[in-house]
Amino acid sequence: MSNQKDIVEPSYLEYKGKYKGIFSWILSTDHKRIALLYLFSILSFFVIGATLGLLMKFELIAPGKTIMDAQTYNAFFTLHGIVMIFAVVIPGLPAVFGNFLLPIMIGAKDVAFPKLNLFSWYLYVAGVSLVIVSQFAGDGPPDTGWTFYAPYSFRTAGTMLPAVFGAFVLGFSSILTGLNFLVTMHRMRAPGMTWLKMPLFPWTLYATGWVQLLATPVIGITLLMIVAERTLHIGFFDPSLGGDPLLYQHLFWTYSHPAVYIMILPAMGAISEIITTFSHKTIFGYKFMVASVLAIAFVGYFVWGHHMFTSGMSGTALYTFSLLTFLVAVPSSIKVFNWISTMHQGSIDLQTPFYWAMAFIFVFMIGGFSGLVLGSLAANVHLHNTHYVVAHFHFIVFGGTGFAFFGAMHYWYPKITGKMYDTKWANIGLVLFFVGFITLYGPMFYLGFKGMPRRYFDYDEVFHAGNIISTMGSWILYSGLAIIIINLFASLKGGAKAPADPWGGKTLEWTIPSPPPVENFDEIPLITKGPYDYK
Amino acid sequence: MENEKNHIIPYRNFLLVLTGLICLTLISVSVTQISLGTLTVAIALLIAVIKSSLVLRVFMHLKFENKIFSFAVIAVFLIISLVIFITLLDYLYR
Ligand SMILES: [Cu+2]
Numbered sequence: 001m002s003n004q005k006d007i008v009e010p011s012y013l014e015y016k017g018k019y020k021g022i023f024s025w026i027l028s029t030d031h032k033r034i035a036l037l038y039l040f041s042i043l044s045f046f047v048i049g050a051t052l053g054l055l056m057k058f059e060l061i062a063p064g065k066t067i068m069d070a071q072t073y074n075a076f077f078t079l080h081g082i083v084m085i086f087a088v089v090i091p092g093l094p095a096v097f098g099n100f101l102l103p104i105m106i107g108a109k110d111v112a113f114p115k116l117n118l119f120s121w122y123l124y125v126a127g128v129s130l131v132i133v134s135q136f137a138g139d140g141p142p143d144t145g146w147t148f149y150a151p152y153s154f155r156t157a158g159t160m161l162p163a164v165f166g167a168f169v170l171g172f173s174s175i176l177t178g179l180n181f182l183v184t185m186h187r188m189r190a191p192g193m194t195w196l197k198m199p200l201f202p203w204t205l206y207a208t209g210w211v212q213l214l215a216t217p218v219i220g221i222t223l224l225m226i227v228a229e230r231t232l233h234i235g236f237f238d239p240s241l242g243g244d245p246l247l248y249q250h251l252f253w254t255y256s257h258p259a260v261y262i263m264i265l266p267a268m269g270a271i272s273e274i275i276t277t278f279s280h281k282t283i284f285g286y287k288f289m290v291a292s293v294l295a296i297a298f299v300g301y302f303v304w305g306h307h308m309f310t311s312g313m314s315g316t317a318l319y320t321f322s323l324l325t326f327l328v329a330v331p332s333s334i335k336v337f338n339w340i341s342t343m344h345q346g347s348i349d350l351q352t353p354f355y356w357a358m359a360f361i362f363v364f365m366i367g368g369f370s371g372l373v374l375g376s377l378a379a380n381v382h383l384h385n386t387h388y389v390v391a392h393f394h395f396i397v398f399g400g401t402g403f404a405f406f407g408a409m410h411y412w413y414p415k416i417t418g419k420m421y422d423t424k425w426a427n428i429g430l431v432l433f434f435v436g437f438i439t440l441y442g443p444m445f446y447l448g449f450k451g452m453p454r455r456y457f458d459y460d461e462v463f464h465a466g467n468i469i470s471t472m473g474s475w476i477l478y479s480g481l482a483i484i485i486i487n488l489f490a491s492l493k494g495g496a497k498a499p500a501d502p503w504g505g506k507t508l509e510w511t512i513p514s515p516p517p518v519e520n521f522d523e524i525p526l527i528t529k530g531p532y533d534y535k
Numbered sequence: 536m537e538n539e540k541n542h543i544i545p546y547r548n549f550l551l552v553l554t555g556l557i558c559l560t561l562i563s564v565s566v567t568q569i570s571l572g573t574l575t576v577a578i579a580l581l582i583a584v585i586k587s588s589l590v591l592r593v594f595m596h597l598k599f600e601n602k603i604f605s606f607a608v609i610a611v612f613l614i615i616s617l618v619i620f621i622t623l624l625d626y627l628y629r
Contacts, residue, residue: 214611214614246625250622250625254618254622301614301617301618302617302618302621305621305625312629313625313629314624314625314626314627314628314629315628316624316625316627316628317621317624317625317628320621320624321621
């Protein structure tokens, strides 16, 4: 309809702003450029975190010391956890794809507070830098695990304060991003886009925004309490001063469980978009999808105690948390059933993002069901401090968020870069990634069941076979990851030019050119139909 | 909109609220001297609620704003209360 205009508007990648070179990126307030800043930083930290994981798996290939001693192993899993949780999976989908696509999908020119958006990225970089500083400053790297449990976190000799403060700053970045998205969705939806005409990815960002806004301050205060405890010896958590170490766990998980939903909800949103687009069919049960997103966010706020079943809580609290934990499974499975029903009788187009979505559902189901096992009180006593938990949360956090991240990457890559990627290599990478993932984490369920404890650099000879398989899985996974990333980078140069709508998607981002122009829309669209308008 | 007007509040009111806040702080400190068992926590929470609602209504102008903001604050307050309630299920029955 507007062929002549397409030629005039420069894309956001070619646009010449006030600044040149690197400054046109790090001083840009364009939500699309900020999204790419996040993408490159997050991808770099992801590679660092994954490399730490690879080395830890290599340590575990045989009992006894292989390549590192116990103390180094402790420092490695601490850094791996902090980087992966706070710097990769929590900001992952919201900061990258939320930033890039949320304004476009609701028909806006930018987020509500573009400068605040850029500031959030600076906070993010500052937070990660503090965590990295803690590795080299003072009396050795932190070794408490990413959870900073009391009383260990104020007794250990490692450099705790920069790491804790870094996590605090990262929390602020997350709060500001959530606030920005909430205001954007409340104030800047295109005319005619009522709440129930909003696509599902923005809906998941909406629920996530509230969780970020309401839960993240709790961890902020808690981390400051650790700082006060270490420096002023106040006695919040130290039993010898009249404190209660369990209070720390309560406060910590009051944030960190909802944080799992900050990670997984946008992932579910991206998967919903991918499944409708490649099934060429309206999402099944749109309203139930919206309701289940809100229900997961709401109920997810009250289940934190399932991380503390073996910590010595009261029986009443144990039953309550177990019950509430089982309740979250209901809206989660509504989503899975609706995805399957969306595919039913659709005309499915087997493209790379769709394969990622299928892999996501597979690993997410295994992660979810193993979560139910852990949610039942008696089984939890046996499994809590074993590799079973490691397997479970990697299936959810890495399998869920990670698979959705790469799915979203392959889905929106043409829109973001204006190029198509090489499908053959993308699929090879995916298969290796998937096979490696299952080989790496699958045996951990078995090892955990057999009683192999987590967080140890050493193990008994009886666990040897499972660990060898698992370590080999890490090599397959890592090579799949390398192929995926190299393929995407290579396609920036060599890929064919992407059309505006390569997959036949119906949401607003597919109505504008690839890559999008600076202002997204020449004219703000008037919305008259639902988001997934297929015949 | 009418709620975007500037509300001139006499300094006297601010000072009154400030005095109230200081008194409440003193009460919550001194009340810990009496041993009331579980009630100590309840009283501390109650005083904190009064103090924060004073700050929210007067200093943060919630009193003069659109009702929707009060509604949002109350909703968040209820969520946090539920979190505290569930936490107490551990402490009171341990
Ligand atoms: Cu949890």
